[in-house]
Amino acid sequence: MTNESREEIESLLPLPPATFHILMTLAAGDRHGYAILQDVAARTGGRMKLGAGTLYRSIQRMRDQGLIEESRRRPARDQDDERRRYYRLTRFGAAVARAESQRLGELVELARERGFAPGTA
Amino acid sequence: MTRLYRLLLRALPGSFRREYGAELCEILELNLAGKRGLAQVGVWLGALGDLARTAARLHADALRQDAAWTRRSLARSPGFTAAAVLVMGLGIGANAAVFSVADRALLRPLPFPEPDRLVRLWEKLPEYSDMEASPANYRDWEDAAQSFQSMAGFHFRPYNVSVSAGAEPRRLTGSAVTADFFATLGVAPHRGRTLGPGDDVPEGPAVAVLDYGLWQELFGGAPLSTISGLRLDGVPYEVVGVMPPDFHFPSRQARLWTPRRFVEEEFEDRDDNYVDVVARLAPGVSADEARAELDVLARRLEAAHPVSNADTGITMRALRDVTPTRSRQIVLALAGAALVVLLIACSNLASLQLARAVARRRELAVRAALGADRGRLLRQLLTEGVAIAALGGALGAVVAALSAPVLDRLVPRTLPVPDAALVDPRVLGFTAAVTLLTGLAFSLAPALRSARADAAALQEGSRSGLGARGERFRGGLVSAQVAASVVLLVVAGLLIRALWKVQAVDPGFDTANVVAVQTPLAIDEWSETSRRAELYERILSRVRGLPGVEGAAYASYLPLDFGGGVLPVSVPGSDLPEDRELRASLRYVTPGYFDAMGIPLLLGRDVSGADTMETPLVAVVSESFAERYWPGQNPLGRPFDFAFDGRIVAGVVADVRVRGLERSSEPQVYLPYRQARDGWLNFYYPKELVVRTAGERAPLLSAVREIVRENAPGVPVAAARSLAEVVSEDTEPRRLQLRVLAAFAGLALVLAGLGLHGLLAFSVASRRSEIGLRMALGARGGEVLRLVVGRAARLTAVGASIGLLASWGAARAIEALLAGVPPADPASFAAALAVAAVTALSGSLLPSLEAVRVDPTEAIRGE
Numbered sequence: 001m002t003n004e005s006r007e008e009i010e011s012l013l014p015l016p017p018a019t020f021h022i023l024m025t026l027a028a029g030d031r032h033g034y035a036i037l038q039d040v041a042a043r044t045g046g047r048m049k050l051g052a053g054t055l056y057r058s059i060q061r062m063r064d065q066g067l068i069e070e071s072r073r074r075p076a077r078d079q080d081d082e083r084r085r086y087y088r089l090t091r092f093g094a095a096v097a098r099a100e101s102q103r104l105g106e107l108v109e110l111a112r113e114r115g116f117a118p119g120t121a
Numbered sequence: 122m123t124r125l126y127r128l129l130l131r132a133l134p135g136s137f138r139r140e141y142g143a144e145l146c147e148i149l150e151l152n153l154a155g156k157r158g159l160a161q162v163g164v165w166l167g168a169l170g171d172l173a174r175t176a177a178r179l180h181a182d183a184l185r186q187d188a189a190w191t192r193r194s195l196a197r198s199p200g201f202t203a204a205a206v207l208v209m210g211l212g213i214g215a216n217a218a219v220f221s222v223a224d225r226a227l228l229r230p231l232p233f234p235e236p237d238r239l240v241r242l243w244e245k246l247p248e249y250s251d252m253e254a255s256p257a258n259y260r261d262w263e264d265a266a267q268s269f270q271s272m273a274g275f276h277f278r279p280y281n282v283s284v285s286a287g288a289e290p291r292r293l294t295g296s297a298v299t300a301d302f303f304a305t306l307g308v309a310p311h312r313g314r315t316l317g318p319g320d321d322v323p324e325g326p327a328v329a330v331l332d333y334g335l336w337q338e339l340f341g342g343a344p345l346s347t348i349s350g351l352r353l354d355g356v357p358y359e360v361v362g363v364m365p366p367d368f369h370f371p372s373r374q375a376r377l378w379t380p381r382r383f384v385e386e387e388f389e390d391r392d393d394n395y396v397d398v399v400a401r402l403a404p405g406v407s408a409d410e411a412r413a414e415l416d417v418l419a420r421r422l423e424a425a426h427p428v429s430n431a432d433t434g435i436t437m438r439a440l441r442d443v444t445p446t447r448s449r450q451i452v453l454a455l456a457g458a459a460l461v462v463l464l465i466a467c468s469n470l471a472s473l474q475l476a477r478a479v480a481r482r483r484e485l486a487v488r489a490a491l492g493a494d495r496g497r498l499l500r501q502l503l504t505e506g507v508a509i510a511a512l513g514g515a516l517g518a519v520v521a522a523l524s525a526p527v528l529d530r531l532v533p534r535t536l537p538v539p540d541a542a543l544v545d546p547r548v549l550g551f552t553a554a555v556t557l558l559t560g561l562a563f564s565l566a567p568a569l570r571s572a573r574a575d576a577a578a579l580q581e582g583s584r585s586g587l588g589a590r591g592e593r594f595r596g597g598l599v600s601a602q603v604a605a606s607v608v609l610l611v612v613a614g615l616l617i618r619a620l621w622k623v624q625a626v627d628p629g630f631d632t633a634n635v636v637a638v639q640t641p642l643a644i645d646e647w648s649e650t651s652r653r654a655e656l657y658e659r660i661l662s663r664v665r666g667l668p669g670v671e672g673a674a675y676a677s678y679l680p681l682d683f684g685g686g687v688l689p690v691s692v693p694g695s696d697l698p699e700d701r702e703l704r705a706s707l708r709y710v711t712p713g714y715f716d717a718m719g720i721p722l723l724l725g726r727d728v729s730g731a732d733t734m735e736t737p738l739v740a741v742v743s744e745s746f747a748e749r750y751w752p753g754q755n756p757l758g759r760p761f762d763f764a765f766d767g768r769i770v771a772g773v774v775a776d777v778r779v780r781g782l783e784r785s786s787e788p789q790v791y792l793p794y795r796q797a798r799d800g801w802l803n804f805y806y807p808k809e810l811v812v813r814t815a816g817e818r819a820p821l822l823s824a825v826r827e828i829v830r831e832n833a834p835g836v837p838v839a840a841a842r843s844l845a846e847v848v849s850e851d852t853e854p855r856r857l858q859l860r861v862l863a864a865f866a867g868l869a870l871v872l873a874g875l876g877l878h879g880l881l882a883f884s885v886a887s888r889r890s891e892i893g894l895r896m897a898l899g900a901r902g903g904e905v906l907r908l909v910v911g912r913a914a915r916l917t918a919v920g921a922s923i924g925l926l927a928s929w930g931a932a933r934a935i936e937a938l939l940a941g942v943p944p945a946d947p948a949s950f951a952a953a954l955a956v957a958a959v960t961a962l963s964g965s966l967l968p969s970l971e972a973v974r975v976d977p978t979e980a981i982r983g984e
Contacts, residue, residue: 056144
């Protein structure tokens with residue numbers, strides 16, 4: 001990874017929670033908008049409920065930032081809806097997700113040292 | 122149902138809606154699927170909340186981006202930014218300043234509860250529509266009229282005000298008011314109480330209500346219970362109340378209010394008019410109904426008092442409408458001029474933006490190619506326009522705040538509105554609205570043009586000009602600016618001519634080397650005529666002995682300074698009808714007054730100290746008075762009735778302009794200072810000390826102060842004024858209005874010149890190669906010059922022709938301000954044309970030189 005793109009990655013951190021969750025969802029495969037919402041809600045046990053508007057505002061920004069892009073692959077006809085668009089993680093998006101995870105990991109590590117993390121206190 | 126949602130999606134920015142709208146709808150459908158009743162409502166509520174939040178955020182995002190873009194784009198061209206902000210600042214500032222005047226003079230509701238129900242009443246005589254009422258008529262109106270909830274009388278009452286005995290008092294204007302005065306206006310006191318029925322009784326307590334400012338000045342805002350020592354004309358008064366800061370009635374000059382108690386004798390003479398009347402219409406009664414009732418009432422009073430009330434009607438006017446017509450016209454004329462300046466500023470900026478748009482064509486085309494849609498670009502350009510306007514608006518607010526105190530003098534002092542505030546929410550609101558509108562106005566057309574720029578501009582790659590349509594549009598804007606400037610120039614020229622004409626009017630007295638000092642005597646203390654006369658004689662003999670003094674005398678009032686004081690005249694055996702409505706102005710004078718004032722004595726003699734109540738009552742009258750009653754005859758020795766007594770003409774003097782240089786005045790009657798009954802006509806006690814002197818004013822004033830202190834301790838000595846200043850005060854509003862208008866005209870002219878310069882410079886720059894080619898083909902400098910100057914001349918000629926036509930209309934609209942100068946005054950029109958032509962020429966000077974200096978080889982190679 002070149003210095004330039006590292007700087008670019010750093011400038012995006014920390015990620016807003018919605019962005020992070022969308023990245024996590026798309027890491028598991030291409031999704032359309034509604035599926036992302038359901039996935040996020042399910043994964044967080046319903047604690048994180050994204051509104052549709054919030055989702056697409058995030059998607060627009062993430063596309064501008066190059067974190068995700070529209071996927072050209074579409075599912076089989078019978079499962080498809082022509083209004084839907086599918087999104088997928090870019091390579092840059094994956095790098096950003098990794099960097100953010102590392103950042104969060106370091107924070108958790110710090111918290112553990114001080115006796116705050118789960119299982120230690 | 123989703124159709125409603127789709128409609129609501131319009132709240133989102135267009136590009137976002139087009140991109141994601143369909144998906145948003147699908148998600149709502151999926152969420153609703155299989156849900157019923159309350160659950161469905163929950164989904165809807167969630168979706169709507171989400172939509173509102175998202176729309177707000179997206180618009181904020183866009184605004185942030187546009188603001189950042191604007192900041193960069195303005196920082197890249199600091200020259201343009203500074204010029205644009207300055208132009209807008211002056212344009213908006215001019216409008217804000219004029220609005221603040223217009224608002225207070227014409228628009229703002231008066232600071233009283235339900236101000237629409239407040240009216241003023243006057244006696245209506247054949248020659249005066251607004252004559253104060255006599256106490257008896259006022260009392261009859263108040264008793265009989267049913268249309269009013271309440272009615273009150275009041276009159277101007279000056280006082281010598283001091284806070285402790287012995288100190289030199291200040292002369293302040295107060296108002297003596299009847300019991301219902303404050304109840305009629307409906308204003309509660311700031312502290313203490315107002316005056317009421319308990320104060321309006323014979324021998325009632327000596328109480329006063331103070332203006333907020335006076336309370337602060339005299340007592341530092343101390344609690345009323347701790348205040349004591351107020352003396353009005355030397356008599357102790359108790360301060361029972363203080364009015365709120367914005368209470369000014371009857372005018373901004375009123376500083377305190379005392380009870381007015383009429384005594385029985387005051388009701389005897391219905392020709393003695395001095396009561397101003399204010400009334401509040403009863404709920405549900407219209408102005409027309411009240412007027413109808415007053416007409417009936419006036420006829421009834423006329424029948425009951427056929428001599429004194431002959432032809433006497435009642436005028437009723439809304440309190441808001443008492444602004445004099447001339448003030449109204451001045452304010453409207455200034456508002457029109459300010460608007461013209463703003464329009465010129467706007468069109469100037471539009472033209473500049475258009476020229477910039479060409480320079481930015483590539484940038485915008487690149488952005489469009491990268492996917493920014495047209496709406497987004499438009500929005501960005503408008504944001505830039507509004508940002509320029511906002512900076513200009515901030516500058517304009519400062520300009521307005523700075524000029525407000527000067528322009529405030531255009532708001533008649535007689536209006537019951539507060540003084541101009543440094544920060545006025547109404548003015549700020551107006552400024553903000555104008556700012557937003559102008560920002561949109563000047564950037565909309567250029568933005569629409571620029572946003573249309575498409576990929577073609579990219580391929581073209583040329584730096585060609587605006588194209589024929591754009592050039593024509595800019596040319597049209599320049600012509601419009603020239604036209605508007607010509608209008609302002611013509612109007613300013615006409616007003617200059619009017620001012621000259623007014624200044625050339627002979628006031629009828631000498632203005633050089635005459636100084637007037639005011640020494641007002643307390644009415645009750647000095648009611649004895651002989652005592653007063655002795656004081657005048659003592660003071661005058663001392664003043665006449667001062668070095669440099671050539672003459673000195675006392676008079677009731679100075680001409681121009683006070684225009685009122687008119688009383689009916691009747692002449693036994695006159696052919697004129699029983700002329701109670703033919704009036705003359707009354708002044709008591711000491712001997713030497715005409716000499717000191719430089720008023721020529723034409724016939725007979727001056728008044729004399731030997732004219733007393735024991736000798737025949739005499740008068741010196743003005744030429745027009747003699748001419749009116751005894752045309753072509755010797756007026757000396759003729760008898761007439763005036764000011765409650767029969768008098769004989771002892772002398773005739775030239776006329777003076779009592780009411781003003783621009784108004785016709787009543788003939789004048791001067792009475793000897795000793796021929797006054799004790800306590801009568803106390804309004805006319807001589808108080809103006811007129812001194813003809815070759816010396817300096819300051820030593821004279823301190824000498825007079827010393828003399829007055831020795832002879833009449835407790836009598837205030839007000840600042841000295843030369844008669845030249847008194848005359849100049851009379852034309853002050855005119856000069857101020859002219860200065861403002863001339864400033865506007867100058868501003869307009871400079872802007873128009875800059876506009877022309879900008880257009881020509883731009884067109885020369887974008888046609889360099891064409892010019893170079895022409896020169897290479899043998900065109901000489903003169904021909905190239907003709908090309909540029911010819912264009913300037915054409916645009917100017919078109920603008921000037923339109924401007925001249927419009928000027929004629931504008932001149933007719935302000936005819937009342939022109940003091941008789943014809944609206945089509947050729948000199949003003951010619952001067953305006955000449956000035957506009959010179960400006961146009963100077964505007965085209967630099968671009969012309971630039972064009973002539975084009976080097977053919979270089980220009981062609983540059984392509």
